[in-house]
Amino acid sequence: MRRHWTIGFTLIMVIALIAAACAAPTAPAPAAQAPAAGESAPAGEQPLRIVHFVNGVLGDKSFFDSAQRGVQRVADEFGAQTKTIEAGIDPTGWEAALIDTAANEEFDIMIVGTFQMVEYLERLAPQYPDKKFFLYDAPVNYEGEACAPNKCANVYSILYKQNEGSYLAGVYAAAMTTQDIEGMNPESIIGSVGGQEIPVILDFMVGYEQGARDTNPDIQVIRQFAGSWNDPAKGKELAKAQYSQGADIVFQIAGGTGQGVFEAAAEDGRYAIGVDSDQALIIESANPEQAARILTSMMKNVDNSIYRGVKLHLEGTLPYGTAEALGIAEGGVGLARNKYYEAITPDEVKALVDEAERKILNGEIIVETAFQ
Template sequence: MTQRLFPVLIIALIFAAPSSANADESAVLVVHFINGALGDGSFFDSAARGIAEAEAELGIEVVTIEAGYNSSAWRELLEAAAAGEDYDLLITGTALMRDLLSEVAKKHPDKRFIIYDSSVDYSEGSYENVYSVVYRQNEGAYLAGVYAALMTESGTIGILGGQNSTTINDFVVGYRQGAQSVGPEVVVLVEYAESWDDPALGEALAAEMYGKGADIIFQAAGTTGLGVFRAAAESGKYAIGVDSDQAMMIEETDPEEASTILTSMMKNVDASLLWALELYVNGVLPFGGAETLGIREGGVGLARNDRYDEATPAAVKAAIDRAELEIREGRTRVKTAF
């Protein structure tokens, strides 16, 4: 029984479990605090999908708080959520929430927390009540770079980041390394939107890169990045999605834009949260430390869907499989911005 609660309701929310007459009072109550909003078709939707699967499979109860993109409101909202008495586990994500989550976890040592796509600093104090899961997005971005460099006809590719931050630059570093492993002459254009929820801006920035000769753009910009697909459709160029299999997600609602997405760099947030919640319900989630998931662990990779199969030559597929194997076996070390 997932409930979606917006900031104006948050103070009322958090002191009560879901109120359905059929609610199981013995069920684990999970609060999912999103520092943004659902509907990005990638990162937050992937997290929510994994938690929803856990709700269906494990019988947990979930309250979802969409805190919006105004970061000045996050502290008060998160502190209110953490102060609630009825929940068992609070989940939040992204590096933007790391410091705030660190503070509330220290204030509430009797509560349990999960942070995904970031980690508290376990060296600076005791966080025995926090489980962190991070993803080697640089490895997934490396594969996207290899793919784009093999598929480009112009010799110029691009990447749009939502923010000039360490996490996004981890995408940029891996993407550039992967592309230039194919050929050092491949030009990689980089733009930062400094916004996560402005598709029109994403479309404008992508159009500029397409105008400069890029024929494939990788987007890592949340809802802003959805504008890349519109720009690709309008210019007759191509795109690479992020975090979820974005071509499959939008195929029914916008087949024209979906047809521009050659593949997506998967960050399997959904699978990792489903796995973590199963461990939690079984009493064996390893709080007090961080898990790091890359290609070897199945945490990141490329979407291999029907679109990928149809658009990708056999030689390119073989090259991607080779690059993935070399990372898995440690023969290729991908650079990181961290």
Template sequence: MSQFTRRSVLHLSAGLAASALVLCAAASQASAADKILLIINGALGDKSFFDSANRGIEMIKQKYGDKVETRVLEIGDDPTKWEPALLDASEKDWNLIIAGTYSISETLGEVAKQYPDKKYILYDATVPYQEGGFDNVYSIQYKQNEGSYLGGVLAASLLKSGKLPADAGTALGFLGGMDIPVINDFLVGYIAGAQSVSPDVKVAVSYAGSFTDAAKGKELGLAQYRSGVGIGFTAASQAGLGQLSAAKETGKFVLGVDSDQEAIFAESDPAIASQVISSVLKNVDVSLLQAYDLYAEGKLPFGSGKAVGLSEGAVGLVESGNMAKLATPDVLAAVKSAKEKIASGEIRVPTAFGMSTEQVAKLRESVRP
């Protein structure tokens, strides 16, 4: 073999080897799974909000299979542990870190600034994009006031229908986890929906001061029912489970939240399920899957956020189960009409976001039994 030919073969072999390495690297990169971490600043098992987020991760895994690697990390409700957990997660090789709630939003925002190459999804809250430094954060907020409006229409209509037991009570109730804007957004929408049916409706309002204290939730729920509340509405995560227990104990009714709580308790505690007239849905699961779909396509607009509601399927009202049994045709028609008018923009549901503390307090006082 001539020296020229030998050199050509060597160059060709080296070129082929380099090409093979590039192809292998590309194939490896293409086949590498997206690593997704969901951080729960509380605990699973609330049968509402956090469990819905967990379902969202399960939906992503089910749809994308081996293309994703997922993990859920429960870090508890102690705020002093949130920053260390987020910092630790950001040091690892997660491609996407997801966390939610108004309470953790400031902490996540500060951590995200320190790791500009990491990507974060914040749900049920937002960060101050106008201040800059949040180009790696996408936030999802929910128009829970729209779903709660439907809940208010249903609850007030049922009280008015006369189809509930005679001793069911004459007022509505609301149990919030904490007196904060996102929870008061449920309240504001609920009151507006109820007033559209009965302008003089009365609503007893309580806050547990916690999203985990089920005992406190039950205590407040019992107090409401004993004071004449016929249908309570809980927006309190695990603390709200206490109100469900109070409904079971008193034989009164309750409007669940975030997930279909009648269906969730149908087998484990039928006595609770029987008292859940419906649930105002906050479909965290659906919104997380929608966000990841965009992320997988490279289209998720980090550095911005979006508020999602009825039109996106992110909030709603359960219309099967007990609701279908209890609601008269007039009640069903009222809910349907409200839904259509919200979707068309004919009804603009008021929101707690932008309301002052004094304005919220005045609203609560105006409907106090």
């Protein structure tokens, strides 16, 4: 009896092995892929975690707000978990706040902006080799003592060719300043107000002034600095002084200080050019009178650059350990052509600006820079 049971069990095992051998091979599980735009991470998979560290405050309607729009777009379209930390306007607290954020927040990518944060990030990033960092509007020194060799391989630096976009603003301002438009005078004088006299702001001004001179070699450009990014009263004072000297268009490159330039333009019946974002459209609901005085804005598309960077990160192609400069061709900078621009700008001026843009793109115009 035991022999018959053993033979039967053996026969069952042989049949099972033959069936398993004949079964179709199981396909390997597909590799995980980044969610497409508009999709969240698959169920059970940790979504991308992003911290946006602002060395200042939101609400400038310009630079930091543009970065925040990019972070929000990433949350909306990629399902990322995002958190924004505002460190305030006192520079003495920024490094401590950055260190505290890195130590206590859960993140895959930390996004930081401005040249003031370079040295802090160079010291911080090597301590977190398994984390990734974006630095926008400035590069870390990858070959410097703090970063070499390869200590900042987890940092992606985003630069902008603000000189290219500002060249278009200069062409535009020089062509508009003598037009027969209410608020313009026949004098060939335009102005600019910078937050601080630093290389990145000088790069705006160099491009602006070159575009203006190429359009009208006899033009006069008044250049001044407020010494602050959060002093609208100072911006207003400087703009009013330039208007009184014959300028009828002032390019503000001063963050929150630039709000005062818009106030002065509205009060004096003159005009302004905004910066970083399409500022007329941003402020029109709160202050339509000021919005109508912003002819255009030189947009530094921080939002687009952050979205682009995260998208490339998810695709596995973002070049960490390097700095990229984004210009007109890459959508990094450009001139706002909104309803105010369309309504007030004569066709011949629009054509002049469009031609200048084409010449930059095809290399006929090489825009000067403050960076050597």
